[in-house]
Amino acid sequence: MDLYIGTKIKALRLQKKISQSQLCDNFMNRVVLSRIENNKALPSLEQLIHISEKLKVPLSYFINDIKYDELIENDDSSSFIISDLFNNQNYYEIVKLIEYNHDEFSKTQDFNKYYYAGASFFNIGLYNDALKYLKRYVNLFLKSKEDIQKQNIDNFCHALNILFKIMLKNRNYEKGINYLELAKKYLYALDSLNYSISFVIHNNLAYLYLKTNQFQKVINLLESFVNTHDNLIYINAMPHIYMSLNIACYNMGYYEKSIKYIKKAILLFKYYENEFDAARCHLNYINSLRYSGNFDKAFEIVNRCKNEYKKYNKLYLSFFIQEMILYFNIGNYDKVMEISSEIEVHQLSEMSKHNYEFMMGHIKYLHNDFDNAYNLLKKCEKYFLTQYYYGDLLMLYDDLYCITNDISYKAKSNQLINKVGRKNIVMDS
Known part of the structure; x- marks a missing residue:
């Protein structure tokens, strides 16, 4: 071949x-x-x-x-060929083997063939075929005896992780969570937490819990895990896990914990000489300090980051936005306006741009510049909704109602009052 x-x-x-x-x-x-x-x-x-x-x-x-049939003499050799092709990332050849020699593929006894097939289809972007083979593999694994499951737990979890990725593409977060929770269940049941895929499963499950605002679940999931697995050889996964814990604790109001976890993430990213992600973590660090009420320390970190990370343009500008947010929350709107004059808005990241629009819109409303205030606030409304920034939206809708006297904004505000959202700019009263 x-x-x-x-x-x-x-x-x-x-x-x-x-x-x-x-x-x-x-x-x-x-x-x-x-x-x-x-x-x-x-x-x-x-x-x-x-x-x-x-x-x-x-x-x-x-x-x-x-002529795949010239290479396949029996079931064992067929299984070896498929696994060898997969390990060499020859995904197209696996797909062609299945399409042009399906009888031989069907005769192969090793049920891992369905994992190799599903993963191969996924890697070439044929997601419906990937779903078919991966679901078949998962079902066969679940029906297997425990000794067979122990031998194949790694492939099983990788299969479920691919299914999660497909659900993520489809924005089907509930099914994605179900697949990852199934992987987690068997990792614990089969005492297989030391596999590298275990860290991936925990990290991705935390990501989906964060995505769906299930912050306490993130904390419950990860705290017990890191207490027993933070010193293993897969420690390079730990800074991402600490970032998830920081965000969850930050949103639950556990600010001291959130500061502790983001410091650990920064330390590990620096250890691995990942300067960009270490720098990015400082945005979370500043937020945690702000929400804990430690504005002096937050300003200190902002100023240091503005000096250290100039080479990362969008990230560098994000620290100016963080500085604006700090002054915004202590009511120093003149300073917010002064900093805003130094920023070229078109160079901002999407999040920073909408945070900029929100702060400038609110300040212009306070200054009775209603037309500009309305336009700025409407620009960030949709983004804030997709990010569940309900605290910011309550202020935004209050401003829009006062500007327009449109009662629909009151109705929108009332719908959000008791919903669990994510913290962003506006601090708890």
Whole structure:
């Protein structure tokens, strides 16, 4: 099979009178292409896509008529070939094997074939096919004996994590949570928490809990986990887990805890020399300090970050927005306006831009500049709704009602009063 692809690439290139340099076209190294054409290496999916585009043939030209049956002598060898292809990230070849030699695929006894198939379909963007095979794999795992489950818990959790990713693309958060909670259940039941996928499952489950404003669930999930697993070899996953804990504690009002966790995240990102994410964590740190009432420390951190992180333009500008938020919350609107004059709004991130619009809109309302206030507040309304910034929206709707006398804004405000949202700019009264 390997030989066939390399030989066919070379034959077609020569037939079309294309040099190796022309075929590589700055995308790949000529040495790599030579190894492929001389049957010493398989092309990756990205390389095969590039080659097919340059030679003006579909991908199927290279793999449609590969004689998989010549390679498959029995069920065990078929299973080995599928797993070997998967481990080498040759996802298209697995898909073609299934399509053109489905009988042999069906005869393979190892039920992990459904995982390899589903994951391969996912990796080439065929999500409906991925769902079919991955669900089949999960069902077979659940019906297996415990010793079989222990042997395959890693693939099982990876399968459920892919199903979560598909649900995330479809914004079906409830199903995504169900898949991850199932993975978590078996990780604990089979005493398999030391697998690297365990950290991924916990982190992604926390992400969905945060996405759906289930903050206490994040804390319950992660605190017991980190107490027993924060010193393992997968410690590179821990800063993300600490960030999730920071956000959850921040929104539940546990500000001292939120500060403790974000400091740990910053420390670990610095340990791994990930300066950008360490810098990004300081935005959360400033928020936690602000909500805890420690404005002096928050201003100190803002000023330090403005000096240290100038090379990350959008992030750098976010610290100016944080400074505006601090002054906004102590009622120093003149200082907010002064800082705003230093900012080029078009360079802001989406979140920073809408936070800017909200603060400027409220200040213009207070200054009786109602037309500009209305336009600015309406610009950020939709974004704040999608982010569940209900505290900010209560102020926004109150301003809009006073500007327009439109009672629909009162109704919108009343709908949000008892809802659980996320903290952003406006602090608890």
